Amino acid sequence: MTRVFANFLMGLILLGAATAGGVAQAQNGPLRIEITEGVIEPLPFAVPDFVAETPGSNQISKDISRVIAEDLSGTGLFREIPAQAHISTITNFASPVQFADWKAINAQALITGGVSVSGNQLEVKFRVWDVFAGQELGNGLRFKGTTDGWRRMAHKVADAVYSRITGEGGYFDSRVVFVSETGPKNDRKKRLGIMDYDGANLQYLTDSSAIVLAPRFSPTGKEVLYTSYETGFPQVYLMDVASVRRKVMSDEVGTMSFAPRFSPDGKSVVMSVTEGGNTDLYRMDVASGQRTRLTNGPAIETAPSFSPDGTRIVFESDRSGSQQLYVMAASGGEATRISSGQGRYGTPVWSPRGDLIAFTKQNKGRFHIGVMRTDGSEERLLTASFLDEGPTWAPNGRVIMFTRETRGADGVSALYSVDVSGRNLKRVRMNGGGSDPSWSPLQ
Amino acid sequence: MRHVTKAALLVAGLTLAACANSDLYSGTDGPGSQSGATAGSVDDPTSIAHFQQVVGDRVLFAVDQSTLSDEGRLTVLAQANWLLDNPEYTAVVEGHADEQGTREYNLALGARRASAVRQLLVAQGVSANRIRTVSYGKERPIELCSAESCYAQNRRAVTVLAAGATG
Numbered sequence: 001m002t003r004v005f006a007n008f009l010m011g012l013i014l015l016g017a018a019t020a021g022g023v024a025q026a027q028n029g030p031l032r033i034e035i036t037e038g039v040i041e042p043l044p045f046a047v048p049d050f051v052a053e054t055p056g057s058n059q060i061s062k063d064i065s066r067v068i069a070e071d072l073s074g075t076g077l078f079r080e081i082p083a084q085a086h087i088s089t090i091t092n093f094a095s096p097v098q099f100a101d102w103k104a105i106n107a108q109a110l111i112t113g114g115v116s117v118s119g120n121q122l123e124v125k126f127r128v129w130d131v132f133a134g135q136e137l138g139n140g141l142r143f144k145g146t147t148d149g150w151r152r153m154a155h156k157v158a159d160a161v162y163s164r165i166t167g168e169g170g171y172f173d174s175r176v177v178f179v180s181e182t183g184p185k186n187d188r189k190k191r192l193g194i195m196d197y198d199g200a201n202l203q204y205l206t207d208s209s210a211i212v213l214a215p216r217f218s219p220t221g222k223e224v225l226y227t228s229y230e231t232g233f234p235q236v237y238l239m240d241v242a243s244v245r246r247k248v249m250s251d252e253v254g255t256m257s258f259a260p261r262f263s264p265d266g267k268s269v270v271m272s273v274t275e276g277g278n279t280d281l282y283r284m285d286v287a288s289g290q291r292t293r294l295t296n297g298p299a300i301e302t303a304p305s306f307s308p309d310g311t312r313i314v315f316e317s318d319r320s321g322s323q324q325l326y327v328m329a330a331s332g333g334e335a336t337r338i339s340s341g342q343g344r345y346g347t348p349v350w351s352p353r354g355d356l357i358a359f360t361k362q363n364k365g366r367f368h369i370g371v372m373r374t375d376g377s378e379e380r381l382l383t384a385s386f387l388d389e390g391p392t393w394a395p396n397g398r399v400i401m402f403t404r405e406t407r408g409a410d411g412v413s414a415l416y417s418v419d420v421s422g423r424n425l426k427r428v429r430m431n432g433g434g435s436d437p438s439w440s441p442l443q
Numbered sequence: 444m445r446h447v448t449k450a451a452l453l454v455a456g457l458t459l460a461a462c463a464n465s466d467l468y469s470g471t472d473g474p475g476s477q478s479g480a481t482a483g484s485v486d487d488p489t490s491i492a493h494f495q496q497v498v499g500d501r502v503l504f505a506v507d508q509s510t511l512s513d514e515g516r517l518t519v520l521a522q523a524n525w526l527l528d529n530p531e532y533t534a535v536v537e538g539h540a541d542e543q544g545t546r547e548y549n550l551a552l553g554a555r556r557a558s559a560v561r562q563l564l565v566a567q568g569v570s571a572n573r574i575r576t577v578s579y580g581k582e583r584p585i586e587l588c589s590a591e592s593c594y595a596q597n598r599r600a601v602t603v604l605a606a607g608a609t610g
Binding site for chain 2: 184185186188190211213214232233234254256258259272274276277278279300302303316318323346347360362365386387389390405407408409411435436
């Protein structure tokens with residue numbers, strides 16, 4: 001197994017405020033996207049290739065600039081003005097910006113940067129400009145790391161730009177653990193894969209000798225819970241991502257365990273355990289292995305997910321006769337049903353912001369990914385297809401990734417993402433099929 | 444008309460089940476691999492092949508249900524008799540679901556189906572420690588189309604034999 005995490009030291013230094021290249025009044029108000037306002041028209045921006053400040057750093061400078069542009073454009077909130085349209089070029093990071101040249105091509109935001117390489121050491125600095133205000137947005141930043149982590153550095157720059165313009169946290173410097181799928185439906189090979197959020201740097205954590213299902217990141221992103229059939233029976237395992245060492249979490253003979261998820265403090269795991277055909281929720285203390293039963297009844301209780309403050313758990317149950325969503329205290333006890341629309345609801349996941357619950361809905365032969373408030377109100381369906389399921393939240397709670405499977409004997413699974421307003425639906429760029437994504441926290 | 448349709452489906456079901464038997468031996472993982480057990484001849488009433496094809500190794504379920512149908516119940520009763528006559532075998536009952544459902548729910552549903560078969564086997568006198576259950580949810584379909592004709596075959600519980608000492 002190769003090293004999974006790029007091992008580099010990342011420094012972050014605030015650059016002094018730049019002197020504005022000219023004095024101009026803000027014409028369109030401050031440079032800002034309010035995500036909640038339902039942005040239809042993406043904000044035009046320009047990322048001229050970052051200035052290569054050392055010999056031999058030309059290619060990496062271009063590559064970094066491209067990843068930044070792809071991150072921002074990929075949100076659907078920004079639109080890149082391509083280099084062919086640029087009037088100015090940036091040849092010196094310290095030189096004053098010619099705002100008129102960027103205004104002329106309607107670039108509202110301009111990102112300039114410089115890259116230097118010394119041995120395997122990489123330094124990236126950048127500034128964000130509000131072109132129409134003729135001033136810098138925030139302060140310049142400088143990141144230091146190693147060359148093999150260049151994509152992460154680019155993601156960090158893009159996160160900072162996104163954050164300054166939207167006022168929200170970013171999500172580009174994050175990873176996704178998922179189930180990689182190959183082969184036909186009746187002989188599908190499944191193995192755990194991990195990759196950057198944009199599909200780059202894919203690596204495998206298991207081979208395909210046993211079925212694996214539904215990996216879930218720990219709050220630090222360093223460990224993964226998942227279900228494996230390696231003993232012939234589905235059981236929950238905990239894997240350290242860096243070393244790929246794993247241990248079984250629940251190995252009681254005659255029971256199945258699945259659908260695990262960490263508590264926000266990482267100290268306990270909630271999961272489903274099936275005994276005698278009946279599936280209930282249990283909470284397990286990670287350190288001691290001690291197990292507490294949270295539900296007790298003949299219904300199916302599964303797919304639990306903690307609220308970000310750790311006090312509550314949302315889960316699905318068919319106690320009413322069909323799959324519906326319920327919320328209970330993290331210690332168990334009385335549960336309140338929150339889903340009330342037509343159809344069946346499953347796989348609820350609490351947003352990291354705490355405001356919404358994402359879910360899978362099955363209605364009239366179609367599957368949907370949707371969101372609702374935590375009391376079940378304001379249900380909104382974001383997608384519709386033959387089979388959509390298993391949402392996971394981006395670290396900033398603004399984007400959802402999920403599994404979409406196509407119909408028929410040749411049906412395949414792939415990962416898709418959509419933003420919480422239902423826009424910007426797209427397939428995650430990656431080789432081969434995939435399912436059951438889990439999005440890491442920001443790194 | 445209804446009877447005709449049902450009969451046609453039954454025949455189709457048997458044919459498909461027979462064709463699908465090979466999948467029980469091809470797996471490299473899970474209890475379905477049955478290392479050391481050979482199917483033998485259908486004509487030998489103590490053979491696995493006889494159990495699969497004459498007694499019937501699987502029962503089918505209605506959408507979202509885990510209650511045995513009358514027909515399924517008869518199959519399980521025959522399985523119980525066979526197991527009582529052939530005490531050298533243990534069995535794993537594998538529960539499955541069709542693809543119309545979320546992964547976790549289907550795992551739990553498959554467990555219910557496997558358990559329904561196990562409970563009846565045990566009620567008929569088969570020793571409880573000879574029968575284990577496992578659910579594959581929607582992970583192991585045998586029929587691939589996205590239509591009820593395939594889903595009906597995939598909503599199943601299969602009693603998979605293993606030769607050897609009691610587990």
